[in-house]
Amino acid sequence: MLVCDDVVIRQDAFTLRAAWQVSAGDKVAVIGPSGAGKSTLLNAIAGFVPLSGGRLSWSGQDLGALDPGARPLTILFQDQNLFPHLTLAQNVALGLSPSLRLDRASRERVEAALERVGLGGLGARRPAQVSGGQASRTALARALLRQRPLLLLDEPFAALGPGLKTEMLSLVAEIVAETGATLLMVTHDPTDARHAADRVVFVDDGVADPPRPTDEVFAAPSPRLAAYLGTRP
């Protein structure tokens, strides 16, 4: 369980508060207007933005003391998820060994992970030699190998076309189902939230609301959410 215990994030004049929790295995979409702090919230959980108050914990373990790499999570950024000078296989292998020292078994696991996301045989390519969708799949293959219980998506598929994005979200859903990971994904497309999440966190006006079931949220949106969605309450 991910607990945001009266979390306060301050950056210059910007403040974001969150006080709620997410149960293990939940799939949560984080929606809200741009600039509201969706990315900031995920980056705080990942350890890139310091908390000004409160406490973050996973299964009772305080995350504040942990470096980003030591936290029980994998994050996919908006871009720069791959090192362009390393091959796809090396990029995936970083999920097993950040020093890239691999034995035969590890190499087989890397190849299997690539195979699983539909990139079998492409391990020797560089990111610039594959499509945007294939690059996204590579990052997902690495997430698969890392086997962290929490998966954070900071709109990594935003640059892909609608069809590809849906395809990626389906792949994410499969991976999450296979690994039992808890998913937190930023999106500004309500369709994504309906498609891939069972809960929704709405971020606006300096507050990240507690997660509510997706159907409920869209069936009876709060006035602020309705304004954001452009539907009349």
Place this chain on the structure above:
Amino acid sequence: MAGRAEPLIRRGGGGIAAALCLALMAGPLLAVALRAGDSAGLGPGDWAAIRFTVTQAALSAVLSVALAVPAARALMRRRFPGRGLAITLLGAPFLLPTLVAVMGLLSVFGRNGLVSQGLAILGLPPLQIYGFHGVVLGHVFFNLPLVTRLLLQGWQGIPAERLRLSESLGFGPRETFRHLELPMLVRVVPGALLVVFLICTTSFAVALTLGGGPRATTVELAIYQAFRFDFDLGRAAMLAGVQVALCVAAVLALRLAPLPVGAGTGLDRNAVLRPPRGLPARLQDTVVIGLVLGFLLLPLGMLVVDGLPGLVLLPDTVWAAALRSLAVALGSVVVTLALAVPLAFRLAGARALWVEVAANLSIAVSPLVLGLGLFLIVLPLVDPRLMALPVTALVNALLSLPFVLRALVPAIHEVNAGYGRLAASLGMARADWLRHVVLPRVRGPLGFGAGLAAALSIGDLGVITLFADGARETLPLALFRLMGAYRLTEAAGAALVLLGLTLAVFWIFDRGGRGRAGL
């Protein structure tokens, strides 16, 4: 946002390297200052040297910029085969050993040069290159290309959106100049003028070879003469103090002007400046580009022609000197990188003014002042002649440092900004981060920096003149002696060897950096 990524770029060596740079420059300056007290003050000859230095530097700066504006403009708005090569060539004089350029200029503008031969056919007297105008000619040769590249960057910096807007509003060349180019020039030109002025105030080798007698002596040259001919250390130190004051004044002025910077790559992007139609404009651009390229290439071409016969005449001592120069270059590369790498990591992280000052101080300190200070320091300890080569390597490393850092720091900064978070989120240790991410991604600038340090040091004729005797001369010094002895065919041959070596060391290092195309 990279709060947690910072530990990957831990500080450490940077501070030590910066302190070392400071000590290596403050020590000699202090030695000079202590010694300058012995002197009787500035004589009329010294004042003449100061006046000459300032006048020629100012004129060189104005001429270089005045010629570079139309050249850069023409290069910017025209597309022709070999344009990329031409822009690359503009970067070459920066690496070119001064004496090689001087030999080339002599073969075109000298007493027996191409132009004088043409004049003789018309029954006119030959050109007199030595003196004020010779020094200015030499400086324009070096700085016109440099300024052209700076201005090209300025033109490139005009946002494409604004160019599109101006086109949609139907601007002609005059309106484009007034609303887009002029504001850019107002921003860029003062910095360019000051850069050239600064470079020319510390000019030594050009004044040494093309200056003539007491009426065309720079302060830097006066230091050398006081040292070499009179061995008057007090007066040399006094003049060195003057030189420091001149440089500091120029650098302070430079800090007030925004300096166009950049590693000099990526000048070949898509054309956005629409060339004006019509024959006159086209003719003007063609002539300008032709003249500038001719001015750069003709001397080098003539040098090759004159130098080839000289190659077979070269005495063994010249080849031995070439080996010594190679050793100096390699030593200089090692010292430069040993200082530059930790400094670059430090500078790519948090801002630290004193580190920045320490790394760039050598821009403000002339090589001969540094050399003189080091001479004063080692004199009581060892025979300075034994130190000739190490000191040359060291001083050149310090001089290369600001340029190498200018290529390296942005590259490291980019790696940190682009991949620091990803590496941190994957839990990469510092060693893994350096080996698998930083090194592959900064190989290019690293190789370029090493090549630069090697090329600058291999062709240097500066401090070596204070320290060396005939037994330990470098290739530029051997070339200088051949010129002084009027053995001009051999001198042209030696210059050709020096040119070849300079290009070779630069190419090898730069190539090594690009070995595996880091995409």
